[in-house]
Amino acid sequence: MSTSDSVTVTTMxxxxxxxxxxxxxxxxxxxPILARQVHGKPLIYLDSTSSSQKPEAVIEAxxxxxEMYHANVHRGVYEISEEATARMEKARVKVARFINAHRSKQxxxxxNTTESINLVAYSWGNTNISAGDLIVxxxxxxxxxxxxxxxxxxxxxxxxxxxxxxxxxxxxxxxYEQLLQQQPKLVAFTHMSNVLGTINPVQExxxxxxxxxxxxxxxxxxxxxxxxxxxQALDIDFLCFSSHKMLGPTGIGVLYGKRDLxxxxxxxxxxxxxxxxVGLRESTWNDLPWKFEAGxxxxxxxxxxxxxxxxxNTLGMENVFKHEQDITAYALEQLQTIPGLTIYGxxxxxxxxxxxxxxxxxxxxxxASILDQEMGVAIRAxxxxxxxxxxxxxxxxxxxxxxxxxxxxEDIDALVQGLRKALQIFNL
Amino acid sequence: MSMDYYREYILDHYRNPRNYGKLxxxxxHAEDNNPLCGDQxxxxxxxxxxHITEVRFQGRGCAISQAAASMLSEMIEGKTVxxxxxxxxxxxxDALGIPISPARTKCAFLSLRVLHRSLxxxxxxxxxxxxxxxx
Numbered sequence: 001m002s003t004s005d006s007v008t009v010t011t012m013x014x015x016x017x018x019x020x021x022x023x024x025x026x027x028x029x030x031x032p033i034l035a036r037q038v039h040g041k042p043l044i045y046l047d048s049t050s051s052s053q054k055p056e057a058v059i060e061a062x063x064x065x066x067e068m069y070h071a072n073v074h075r076g077v078y079e080i081s082e083e084a085t086a087r088m089e090k091a092r093v094k095v096a097r098f099i100n101a102h103r104s105k106q107x108x109x110x111x112n113t114t115e116s117i118n119l120v121a122y123s124w125g126n127t128n129i130s131a132g133d134l135i136v137x138x139x140x141x142x143x144x145x146x147x148x149x150x151x152x153x154x155x156x157x158x159x160x161x162x163x164x165x166x167x168x169x170x171x172x173x174x175x176y177e178q179l180l181q182q183q184p185k186l187v188a189f190t191h192m193s194n195v196l197g198t199i200n201p202v203q204e205x206x207x208x209x210x211x212x213x214x215x216x217x218x219x220x221x222x223x224x225x226x227x228x229x230x231x232q233a234l235d236i237d238f239l240c241f242s243s244h245k246m247l248g249p250t251g252i253g254v255l256y257g258k259r260d261l262x263x264x265x266x267x268x269x270x271x272x273x274x275x276x277x278v279g280l281r282e283s284t285w286n287d288l289p290w291k292f293e294a295g296x297x298x299x300x301x302x303x304x305x306x307x308x309x310x311x312x313n314t315l316g317m318e319n320v321f322k323h324e325q326d327i328t329a330y331a332l333e334q335l336q337t338i339p340g341l342t343i344y345g346x347x348x349x350x351x352x353x354x355x356x357x358x359x360x361x362x363x364x365x366x367x368a369s370i371l372d373q374e375m376g377v378a379i380r381a382x383x384x385x386x387x388x389x390x391x392x393x394x395x396x397x398x399x400x401x402x403x404x405x406x407x408x409x410e411d412i413d414a415l416v417q418g419l420r421k422a423l424q425i426f427n428l
Numbered sequence: 429m430s431m432d433y434y435r436e437y438i439l440d441h442y443r444n445p446r447n448y449g450k451l452x453x454x455x456x457h458a459e460d461n462n463p464l465c466g467d468q469x470x471x472x473x474x475x476x477x478x479h480i481t482e483v484r485f486q487g488r489g490c491a492i493s494q495a496a497a498s499m500l501s502e503m504i505e506g507k508t509v510x511x512x513x514x515x516x517x518x519x520x521x522d523a524l525g526i527p528i529s530p531a532r533t534k535c536a537f538l539s540l541r542v543l544h545r546s547l548x549x550x551x552x553x554x555x556x557x558x559x560x561x562x563x
Contacts, residue, residue, distance in 0.1 A: 361443070365467075365490035365535065369433060383466045396466045396488050425434045 021319035021405075024327075028406045030055040030311075041376030044411045049194050049222060049354050049402035050380050051244045054308075058248060061307040062300045073299055074273055074290070088299050091306030092289070098309045099239065100230040101256055105288040108255040108262070109297055113221040114144040116240035116255035117188075119292060120217055121148035123265040124238075125186075128215075131157030134184040136214070138163040138171055138200075139392050140193045143385040145219045149188060163189070165392055169196040169345040176205065184214045191223035195384045195400065196345030197328070197354035199223070206236055215261070221245055225404070226324055226352050228317040231256055243301065247405075248308035252301035255292070262288050269294040312405075320405055324353035327403045331355055331412045338419050340428060344398060353403035356384070359419060362426050364399040370425060375418035377411075433526055434491060441495035446502050449484045458546035462534050467493045471501075471542045475552065480504050480512055485542075490535050492528070497539035499523040504543070513553040515540065 021027075028034050031053045036043050045053060071081035073088050089104075096104040110116045125148075129135070135149050139162050153160050161179050164172045171189075180187075187209040192199045206216045217238040223229050224239075225246035231239055239256040243249055257265075267274055267285055271294035276284040285291045312320065329348045332355065335341055340360035345351055359367055364381035371377040380400045383390045390396065401415055454472035461468045467489030474482035483501040487494060503523060504512045520540050521528060528536045548555040 363490035363494075365532075366434070366492070369490075369532065382464060387466070390466065396468070426439060 021315050021323060024323060024406055024408045027315070028408065030057070031406050032056055032059070034406060038376045038378075039373050044375065044377045044414050046377060046379045046401040046403065046407070046411060046415060048245070048404035048407070049400065051250070052225065052247050052404050053406065054249065054304075055247055055311055057311055058304045058307045062249060062304045065300045065303045070299070072296055084299055087306070088297070088302045091302040091309075094306045094309045095254055098313065099224065099254075099256060100232050102232060103259065106256055106259055106262065108257070108289040108292045109302060110253045110255050110292075111251060111298070112242040112244070112253035113219060113240045114148075114253075116238075116253050117145055117217070117219065118148045119255055119268045120238050120240075120257075121152045123268045123292075124215075124261065125149075125152040126155065127264075127266060129156045129158045129185055133158045133186075134161060134179070134182050135159070136161050136163065136176070136179045136184045136187040136189075136209075138189045139165045140169075140171070140196065140198065140386065140389050141188075141190055142194055142219065142221070143387070144221075145188055145190060145217075146388070158185075162388075165196075165389065169193070169198050170350065171198075171200055171205075173201070173205075177208065180208055180212045180214070183212055184209075186215050186217065188217040188219070190219040190221075191229070192226070192352045192354075193345070193386075193389075194222050194354065195356050195386045195389055195398065197351035197356070198346055199227075199350060199352055202236075203234055206234055210235065222352065222354070225312075227321045237261060243305040243308065246305075246308055247311055248305035249298075249301045252298045252305055259288070262292075265292075267291055267294070271295045273297070315405060321352075323405060324403050324407075327407050327409070327412065328353045328355065330409055331401065331403070331415075334412055334416045335419075338416065338423070340423070341419065344393060344395075353407070354400065355402070356398040356400045358395070358398055359422065360426070360428050362422055362428075364397040366426075367399045367419070367422055370422045371415065371418040374421050375414050377415055377418050379415070435526065438491055438495045438524070438526065441498040442491040445485070445494060445498040447483045447485060447498070447505070450486055451482060451484050454484075456546040456550035456552060458542050458549055460538065460542050460545065462489070462493070462538055464534065467535060467538055469493065469497055469538050469542050471497075471539065471546050473504075473546055473550075475509060475550070478509050480507055480509065485539065487539075489538070490532075492524070492532055493535040493538045496520055496524055496536050500539045500543060509547065509552050512543070513547060515543070 033053050069080045069083040071084045073085040092107050093104045096107045135158055163176045166172055191202050209216045215237045218236045220239050220241040224241040237258050242253040274286050274291050274294040276286050342358050344356045368379055368381035382397050451472035455475040456473040459470035469487035472484045473480055483505050485497045485501050547553040
């Protein structure tokens, strides 16, 4: 095994807060795709909650990997394999520092948030959950934090209960506390809703879960890209997120876990790289994190994710969050000037850069079509992989605009102009 | 060019759908949704003497999917089962009279798919239209 050993993380890059972020107008120039046109108009990308765009530095780092040092990792004794291994493991250290993990071996590379949650549901869930055990989820979960637990409940006979969402779009914490009194084995919830933008009071929720002996899993797909997340400060047991929503490539995600939990868990998938010794009938497992990384990993993607983390660190996550708060406040203010427009979710002090809305009797799909063709504005329309939450609001679908480091006020203005055109087209 | 999507008659069918509702005792019934966008559609048919004598549909969705359903319901009323079995995508496109981009074909053909499924479930046609082959 020629891998670099797990590294104890001592420095915390995020403590170096840049006093001022470059303006979003300058940042845009780092993103080649934002220079293209659609339907003869400049692309205005307002779907970063679904997937973010990538800065040139990330794209280049991945090309350089393929051009200069592509080889399989953890195997070769030759120069370029050692280089590929070192770069991949360096990316792991960068991610660990980014979320303030104690040790880099607690960062497991998966395909995405969904796979990270499934890994926990199978590996930890099959071992620790039995018939009658309670798992507490919420009504605002993405399908990826619902279905793995439904499958686990079907396998084991566990019970699922849900924290309801208030009309304002917040979790009903009274019900959460009542459910905790029933001694759940696991609580799993989102840090930030991908539909309502609600940022949940997770620090308190995790603390209260621990007080009754529950393990807590945080779906951080929408938070890690947009705000400073510190796994040690949160004292979270499992944290899951995706690279592609944080300026990195698709195909790689992260599972962070507390060391004792991860050490005690059996492997998720079997294959190469995750073993120590293999016999015909039985095998022993590799150390963390490789025990959970069967097969050739997404090497270029790991390298790209590392560079995305560098890019975000340079901007400073406090600045990123502040910029999105500014843009979100502006968007909410501007959208409210449109007659017949309904915004879902809490006020700007309790939400991140996601705004779901409907406009009169115009179906969100029609809105998205009109915005695309008339204005070059890309938004999401549909149920956003959160059908139970849609039903909570008796909605079939919403339109959703979401923002990131490269979003400028002019993007919001184009959105508003496009929505006014939609009203005209629908004779409203 | 997107204005083409939303001509007056499309909006009229969207806001004032023909044959909207359901039948108490339909001879044929099917429903489906489009998992991508959550559009829903249900169709009820009354069949007498090999003719479609009554049609009702219910659904929620975009202007394209709901207008297509409304137009299709007008198209099939009074037709023989054999004629309805023959209806295909081109008939829906002709009725809509607008260019449909690849991303919107599922919307345009949702009602056609549900219609054929209802006939198939009632044993009035062989299940021929591939549900997944909308492109």
